[in-house]
Amino acid sequence: xxxxxxxxxxxxxxxxxxxxxxxxxxxxxxxxxxxxxxxxxxxxxxxxxxxxxxxxxxxxxxxxxxxxxxxxxxxxxxxxxxxxxxxxxxxxxxxxxxxxxxxxxxxxxxxxxxxxxxxxxxxxxxxxxxxxxxxxxxxxxxxxxxxxxxxxxxxxxxxxxxxxxxxxxxxxxxxxxxxxxxxxxxxxxxxxxxxxxxxxxxxxxx
Amino acid sequence: xxxxxxxxxxxxxxxxxxxxxxxxxxxxxxxxxxxxxxxxxxxxxxxxxxxxxxxxxxxxxxxxxxxxxxxxxxxxxxxxxxxxxxxxxxxxxxxxxxxxxxxxxxxxxxxxxxxxxxxxxxxxxxxxxxxxxxxxxxxxxxxxxxxxxxxxxxxxxxxxxxxxxxxxxxxxxxxxxxxxxxxxxxxxxxxxxxxxxxxxxxxxxx
Numbered sequence: 001x002x003x004x005x006x007x008x009x010x011x012x013x014x015x016x017x018x019x020x021x022x023x024x025x026x027x028x029x030x031x032x033x034x035x036x037x038x039x040x041x042x043x044x045x046x047x048x049x050x051x052x053x054x055x056x057x058x059x060x061x062x063x064x065x066x067x068x069x070x071x072x073x074x075x076x077x078x079x080x081x082x083x084x085x086x087x088x089x090x091x092x093x094x095x096x097x098x099x100x101x102x103x104x105x106x107x108x109x110x111x112x113x114x115x116x117x118x119x120x121x122x123x124x125x126x127x128x129x130x131x132x133x134x135x136x137x138x139x140x141x142x143x144x145x146x147x148x149x150x151x152x153x154x155x156x157x158x159x160x161x162x163x164x165x166x167x168x169x170x171x172x173x174x175x176x177x178x179x180x181x182x183x184x185x186x187x188x189x190x191x192x193x194x195x196x197x198x199x200x201x202x203x204x205x206x
Numbered sequence: 207x208x209x210x211x212x213x214x215x216x217x218x219x220x221x222x223x224x225x226x227x228x229x230x231x232x233x234x235x236x237x238x239x240x241x242x243x244x245x246x247x248x249x250x251x252x253x254x255x256x257x258x259x260x261x262x263x264x265x266x267x268x269x270x271x272x273x274x275x276x277x278x279x280x281x282x283x284x285x286x287x288x289x290x291x292x293x294x295x296x297x298x299x300x301x302x303x304x305x306x307x308x309x310x311x312x313x314x315x316x317x318x319x320x321x322x323x324x325x326x327x328x329x330x331x332x333x334x335x336x337x338x339x340x341x342x343x344x345x346x347x348x349x350x351x352x353x354x355x356x357x358x359x360x361x362x363x364x365x366x367x368x369x370x371x372x373x374x375x376x377x378x379x380x381x382x383x384x385x386x387x388x389x390x391x392x393x394x395x396x397x398x399x400x401x402x403x404x405x406x407x408x409x410x411x412x
C-alpha cells in the first residue's frame with residue numbers, strides 16, 4: 001500500500017465531495033485556494049496532498065473539476081461498489097442501514113446479522129435480519145470484502161475472525177474493543193464516546 | 207491549550223479504558239508494555255504519550271493503576287459531567303441518545319431539538335424532543351458547553367451559530383459540511399461514509 005497518512009486520505013475524500021458539488025453546478029475548474037478554503041486547510045496542503053498521486057493542476061488555471069474528481073475516485077477505490085455485511089442489529093446498526101451516505105458512495109449493506117431471536121427475521125430497509133449462526137451460509141454465496149461490526153465488545157473479536165475467514169478484508173468496528181486481525185486486513189475503529197473525549201480534552205486544556 | 211496531537215489524546219482515552227478495566231479487577235500496577243499491547247502501539251509510544259503530562263511510572267514497577275487512571279481523567283477533562291444539547295432527532299440522533307458510552311463517560315444528552323412537527327413532543331429516553339424554534343428558551347435556562355449536531359447539511363451552520371451564541375464551546379458534528387466557528391470553539395467532525403472510504407482506499411492500494 002502506498003504510504004499515505006490517514007489524515008491525507010480524509011482530506012482527499014473531502015476534496016472529492018466539493019469537486020462533485022462543483023461538477024453538479026457545471027463548474028469546470030477550481031483553484032487549490034478554493035478547495036483549501038472549503039476543506040479548512042491551506043492551498044499548499046491541497047497541492048501537497050494531490051501531488052502524492054501525480055500531477056493534476058495546470059498553473060494559473062487550477063484543477064479540471066471532472067478529471068480531478070475521477071482521479072480521486074480512482075485513488076480512493078470508489079470507482080466500484082462494495083458489498084458490506086453488517087453484524088449487530090441494534091440502534092446504531094439501524095441508523096447505519098438507512099444512512100444514505102453509505103449507498104451514495106458505493107457501499108451497499110447487503111446482509112445484516114444478529115443473535116437475538118426477536119430481531120432475526122425482521123425486515124430492515126428491505127433486508128431481512130439473519131441469524132448470526134447462518135453467517136457462513138449467507139455470506140458464502142457472494143463475495144463480501146467489507147463488514148461493519150456493531151456488536152457488544154465481548155463478541156466482536158470472534159465475529160471478526162468469522163468474517164475474515166469468509167474473505168472480509170476491511171472492517172469498520174463500532175464495538176469498544178481493539179480487534180486483533182491479520183496483516184492483510186484493515187480495521188477502522190469508530191468510538192463515539194472517544195470523539196466526545198477529544199472535545200472534553202480541548203475544553204479542559206484551553 | 208497544550209499542543210498535543212489528536213492521535214495522542216485518542217490513545218490516552220484508550221489507555222484510560224484499559225486502566226479502568228484493570229482497576230475493576232483489582233490490578234494495582236500495569237507496565238507500559240501491557241498498555242501498548244492492548245492499545246495496539248509500542249511501549250515507547252505509551253511512555254512518550256504519558257510523559258507529555260508529567261512523570262507517572264516507577265522504573266521496574268510500572269504504573270499505579272488507580273493513580274494513572276485519575277491523572278488521565280483529569281487530563282481528558284473527565285472529572286466532571288457535561289450537559290450536551292442535541293439538534294436533530296433522526297435515526298442517528300436516536301442511536302446516540304440511547305448510547306450508553308456517552309453517559310458512562312460523563313456526557314449527558316439533556317436536551318433534544320428538531321424542526322419536524324411529527325417529532326417535536328415525542329419522548330426519547332425520558333427526554334421530550336423540543337421545537338428547534340424554542341432552542342434559545344430551553345438552553346438559556348442552563349449552561350450547555352457541548353452540542354451534537356445531527357441535522358441535514360444545509361442547516362448545520364445556522365444551528366451551530368445559534369448554539370455558540372448560547373455558550374456552546376464544543377460541537378460534535380455529524381452533518382456532512384465543514385462548520386465555520388470562532389477560534390474559541392472546537393468542532394469534531396464525524397463522517398461515517400468517510401470512515402468507509404479510508405477502508406476502500408486501503409483495499410484499492412494494497
